[in-house]
Amino acid sequence: MTTRIERHRYDVVVIGAGGAGLRAAIEARSAGKKTAIISKSLFGKAHTVMAEGGAAAAMGNVNSRDNWMVHFRDTMRGGKFLNNFRMAELHAKEAPSRIWELETYGALFDRTKDGRISQRNFGGHEYPRLAHVGDRTGLEMIRTLQQRIVALQQEDFRESGDYDARIRVFSETTITELMLDGDRVAGAFGYYRESGELVLFEAPAVVLATGGVGKSYKVTSNSWEYTGDGHALALRAGATLINMEFLQFHPTGMVWPPSVKGILVTESVRGDGGVLKNSEGNRFMFGYVPDVFRKQYAETEEEADRWYTDPDNNRRPPELLPRDEVARAINTEVKEGRGTPAGGVYLDVSTRMPAETIRRRLPSMYHQFKELADVDITAQPMEVGPTCHYVMGGVEVDPDTTAALGGVRGLFAAGEVSGGMHGSNRLGGNSLSDLLVFGKRAGEHAAAYCDSVARPRVPTKDLELAVATALGPLERSGGDNPYHLQQELQVVMGDLVGIIRREAELSEALKRLHELRARVANVSASGGRRYNPGWHLALDLRNMLVVSECTALAALERAESRGGHTREDFPAMDPEWRRINLICALDGDEVRLTRKPLPRMRPELLALFERGEMSKYLTDEELAEFDALPEA
Amino acid sequence: MGTKRNFRVWRGDAGGGELQDFQVEVNEGEVVLDIIHRLQATQTPDLACRWNCKAGKCGSCSMEINGMPRLGCMTRMSTFTADETVTITPLRTFPVIRDLVTDVSFNYRKARETPAFTPPADLAPGEYRMQQVDVERSQEFRKCIECYLCQNTCHVIRDHEENKPPFSGPRFFIRAAELDMHPLDTLEDRKEYAQASMGLGMCNITKCCTEVCPEHIKITDNAIIPMKERVVDRRYDPLVWLGRKIFRRDQLPSPGPDPLLGVLPPREPAEGEPDWQRRHHGAQGPAVGDDGHLPITELTFENQGAGSPFGDDVTLPLPAEDLNYHHPRDDPRR
């Protein structure tokens, strides 16, 4: 069999066509670079469309007291102070400009009375902050960016007669390996899903924007694309991953009916008045307000109910606590026997608002439940429970340039695939703005990097190896069925590295992952190369596996509970652990874990917080330093 | 708890194929896409099918179920009787790639041809002011998840392949309507463009696009008919038409309706001025084949990694008439 490879030369190759990838591509193209966008599915179908709530940006359109400092504070608080402070700072400062930019691309957000972008409440945000369009903000964003790319292509067409002259989308294309020239990125190798033909992109700069890892879990809101490709590509290229133990389990995913298990019920259902009840009919969240948040949350149902109409003089309802608190509360309720038959709790808006209001405010939620499950949310409560949703950990990057750290140059990462920005827990609405802020930075710095280096060369030997690996599953026979292996992996991760973790289970998980590795290396797929999902899955499996190993290893190492990582044997947060990032790297075939100190926050940023709050997070030594700060 | 039910799934590719019978377990609360996944996991690991979100939000799993264009993830099994055989086929309007996957590139081509949003030049980001009532109409169309079921069901191209070049389809009529109703879009000739270059007049409003839209966008009533009426405003108003006849306006060269090339209507260059409008060969990138892909080279191609930056098929110097370049030295106005 002759191996044929299609070759393309670009300046910047963006892997991933979600919000971050498209934003990066727009920026790279605007900087004059020839840019390729690689999309695993069709153009415009990326997982970003699933984000419903909105994009957080401190524009202050609804409450003028909002500004980037408040947003920064909320983000750090939500991430339990494990965030990379510089990323959180850049994010809070730049998000409004990025949102306004979308308007110039044609986005139509919901409006305030005076014609500005309307902003809504969301869990963990002090002021109404989420720019939104009904409950389909993610779709609006992906469509806007997609149409902006088309607009740029039309510009190129006017100039050169070729739509693809400077920016081209390769849809249904998967990258299996990054090519290196020494310690520099030289390109990306992959295949067209449609035809099974192999393709090589030669480029000095690669932007990873591949999203998350959720497909390693049994119950997840993520689509098939979320197999941790970017994480694994980065690892194999010599970059490092940071804090992979932090996975967000969305507190409210559908648990019934079974076919839609895992699909998210947006938090805005709670922001707009939805309440959580257990099977006894109690509004249980009042019992789960942690001390840190005691001051901001209502203690009685009456006060909570008043907040919806008068937020300035009342404290917020506890349903709006950060996601991990809600997830943990639901988990406890279910474990203590107060859950629904399907293992969730009730989320009820039907008794809180007139049906017409629900349909207007939550149109796609209404539509989704009605059509998928034949459940009328205006007439009956929903059954919800925790669902794997988002990975906070990811490629360790330089905050300003988004360049991947570790031993590789020319690799950039933005969006969910990058780590550090959200600390141990992401606030709702921060991901959409994260995509835009760091997507833009990635594109900008990838373009600048291109100018600074000579064109690298792809070594033939590496290419031959990548070809052999890609075609391996088709040429082998007698190996395991990829679907079965994926199910086994999902069981291991779901049961042993799930929302509540224990040392023994994590060790067991590592052992079983190790066993799986040999079988995954030997997986075989039947059929030919044309659009063969079995083959595609076989190739994705090794990515899922290596990333799962990182997660399990880091989860075992971190002996505390914080944000998206809950250890039953270490239920409390430990200030000593707050100073430590866990870094994953690949050493040959083995995953290696090292500890790395967290960067220290600049004094003027530290001064934004109150001492009482900081005492929960900081060690005594750090507190002494905090006290020594000059009064702001 | 599941019961076995009968399915007929089309399997094959552009070279041919057939409906194959399967017996698959069906559980309570499942949708057609679940059944396809079960088929992949248990009987046919290489059954090709597109899907992503499985929640009716991305529009990937478009297929035809019992002959009707639908999303696989939005078709509940409970809508069929237990003894009914469910027939699943790929979209019939587009070329098939394999099994349930079709080549929908037609739609992406049409998307490129639809003029993009054109904001006012004097408005900075952050200064945009729009009223909710003004954006609501366009917002309805932006709900579109691009599943292309409307494009697939539209008989103009479903039953008449030859109409594909001149006809953009309902998806892009709502895009045109969205931009024409966008409070800050400044492009004036969208109506004209829709009629002349998108084939709006070919639509005979039989409303199948509205019938199959999973987002329940009122494609016909809220987009196509208003666009037709807007065209009537400009084109078929008898008074305007009469005026044109009487004053023989239609004898004048009308500006080309293509806003991509026709924003500047073609005109004769002044003496000595370069003719910027003339046709030239365009970008000097490597030539792509009919499928839009580069010609394939062997892995051991002799000069890999060292190709000419202008493409290996280009011989320098290029013929001067192919360059869209005008040296200022030759400009008589200088």
Next chain:
Amino acid sequence: MTTATRPGRAAITARTLRTDRWWFAPLVTFVGLGAWVTYATVRVFMHGNYWVEQYHYLTPFYSPCVTERCVEAAAHLGRFLPGWWIVPDAALTLPFLLLFRLTCYYYRKAYYRAFWLSPPACAVPDGHKRYTGETRFPLVFQNVHRYAFYAAAVISVINTYDAALAQATGLGLGNVILWVNVVALWAYTLSCHSCRHIAGGRLKHFSKHPVRYRFWTFVSKLNVRHMQLAWVTLGTLALTDAYIMALAAGWFSDLRIIN
């Protein structure tokens, strides 16, 4: 013609794989519209039984009566056309009413599907080899719908006048029927897509035209029911005409409430 015959597309031999009764709706439309057109044609060329002298009832099919053979009281606009058999007595209005309904966006859908089979139902093949839609003669004239709407609005005024005129004689079942018909006609006429466009649909900024926006909202609400109204008015027109014909022919007498 099946997709099996087209290169590139999935080779499926069945013309349609729909298993529901997709032919039912076009069949109902075919029968319904066919029956109505037949009835209306017969009535128009009957040249009689359109006027009830006693109560001043005039059927909408003959309003206003403009030929030489008209009863004077029914001829609001004079009797200036020759009384040939081929000339309808309401020759001034009927062509416009026909045009209004023929070019109506709902009826277009109905007859393109039920009569022209282009297509008979969704995902069922078109009955024709070639298709150019409404881009050329004669179908390009579907675009005159707006002007037919203006005419129809004027005719609705005339129908209202007829109903008011009959009211002067007291109140009977005939009056009620006339009024119901007039209200239905107005609702159908105002719910027209062209009316919706003229009312406000053509505007780019609703916020700058609050009154027109409210009118547009009102018309939009009616417009959703355009199909139902199209059928309702066919019913009320036929019923009104049949009732007046029966009275004029003396088959039974009007049920009087006052006088």
